[in-house]
């Protein structure tokens with residue numbers, strides 16, 4: 001194995017993303033790079049370098065420096081604990097600009113969601129929720145970091161990145177709607193937004209990223225993820241009345257066209273309606289295996305002109321305002 005800097009990755013290299021990034025269902029751990037998009041996706045993970053297998057690569061990589069040791073992860077490495085400590089340090093550091101803090105919060109959150117989706121154990125979800133509480137606190141008190149978060153556009157089609165994006169947009173939108181009203185538990189709400197798609201860890205990854213249309217049977221499987229998510233959280237004792245409606249109802253639509261229950265308007269919990277707006281926006285602005293991403297303005301226009309019957313209009317109005325510079 002050779003360690004190759006992400007900037008030097010080329011088509012034809014056989015990469016091994018290692019156990020820190022691999023997951024049996026979410027992300028392929030080893031593959032031959034066949035196009036630029038795969039390189040862009042690896043770059044989006046925030047890594048400095050990745051392991052490349054010279055024997056399985058189609059290009060000569062004998063010239064690459066392999067002195068980097070950061071890929072050697074000790075067996076007792078506790079990713080979530082280290083991530084949490086790193087996040088705390090960054091948030092408290094007065095020498096770091098809001099823009100850099102926003103990027104660090106985002107990167108740390110992605111690492112956290114990776115760990116949770118890889119192993120959604122009770123312990124990992126607990127660590128994750130503690131971390132989410134820290135960053136929700138930060139988003140609530142620090143407006144400049146919050147503003148920067150809306151500008152971070154590092155997207156890909158992996159579930160953990162999507163979870164973090166929806167988590168961030170959800171918290172920002174809830175903050176705009178509730179304006180600090182004490183009857184909403186923002187930390188639990190944040191956890192709900194981050195964990196809304198947790199059930200996808202039980203749906204095969206090739207289905208989640210399948211280009212083109214799903215068959216009826218595949219679609220049926222996909223539609224189970226809210227139910228799977230509810231079950232995982234219930235089994236790990238992390239389900240409560242703030243998180244449950246978000247996980248279960250985030251695919252319900254204002255006009256009754258959603259799933260799993262076809263609930264309408266006021267019968268959909270308001271927390272789930274917030275999540276829906278964040279979820280659809282992120283789906284439109286992310287590159288998926290089967291489509292190109294839209295810009296923020298294009299996505300908001302599509303949501304308003306083609307999908308407005310899916311959303312609560314007042315909440316959508318608040319969401320649009322998040323993107324208008326003051």
Ligand SMILES: [Fe+2]
Pocket residue numbers: 196197225250251
């Ligand atoms: Fe979902």
Ligand SMILES: [Fe+2]
Pocket residue numbers: 162166196197279
């Ligand atoms: Fe989602």
